[in-house]
Amino acid sequence: MAGCCQEKTIDMEKLDALIKPYQGQPSALIEVLHKVQDSIGYLPREVQVRIAKALGLSLSEVFSVVSFYTRFTTKPQGKHKICLCKGTACYVKGAPEILERFEKELGIESGDTTDDGMYSLEVVRCLGACGLGPVMTVDGTAHGMVKPDKAMSILKKYK
Ligand code: FES
The missing domain is CATH 1.10.10 (Arc Repressor Mutant, subunit A)
Structure with missing residues (x-):
């Protein structure tokens, strides 16, 4: 679940x-x-x-x-931390579709960790790279102009 x-x-x-x-x-x-x-x-x-x-x-x-403090968490974190930007620029360029894909394929919402402990997901407000939106980071590495398919293939590299 x-x-x-x-x-x-x-x-x-x-x-x-x-x-x-x-x-x-x-x-x-x-x-x-x-x-x-x-x-x-x-x-x-x-x-x-x-x-x-x-x-x-x-x-x-x-x-x-x-x-x-958002730095603190009450839930166990996954091996890899995904941050998806849902700031205005990323939002209008398609961040909601990426979030929807994560929720569907990973079975988690923002603030959750997958059952296998592999990924934690956090939705954030502006990662400071608005021109490259939608932007996500995995373990602190930024990925720009992400689409839902690209987002999932990025995650597979971290598995
Ligand atoms: S709104 Fe997403 S990086 Fe600024």
Whole structure:
């Protein structure tokens, strides 16, 4: 089913070791979130609970920061990260058709990861290459003037 890829088991010992130096320091929240996400890959609820407790914050305070910054994610990420631009220039040049194709063929929507853990999809606003629209990136590499067929063949190269 779309967007319900297997949750990974979190290594709580590793997590506690990452958090320990910041015990009782609520001002270190963003730094801790970065470190934990870089290490574990995402910030599910159970991880946020652990961080909140250690830093002396409420879960809602941690959650509000996690949900505010697009850099943070609560879902496991795929091996390859796709960003599809749906800014105005890309939108009028056909980004919606590409998104539709991704949703149909990969079975995911923006913010999801495929069941096999291969791809994560994020729809973004302007990648700064409007003249080349529609634009997508895969693992940070930009691809311009993409059409639905081309988008799918680009993805196959990353498999
Ligand atoms: S609108 Fe897509 S790159 Fe600017």
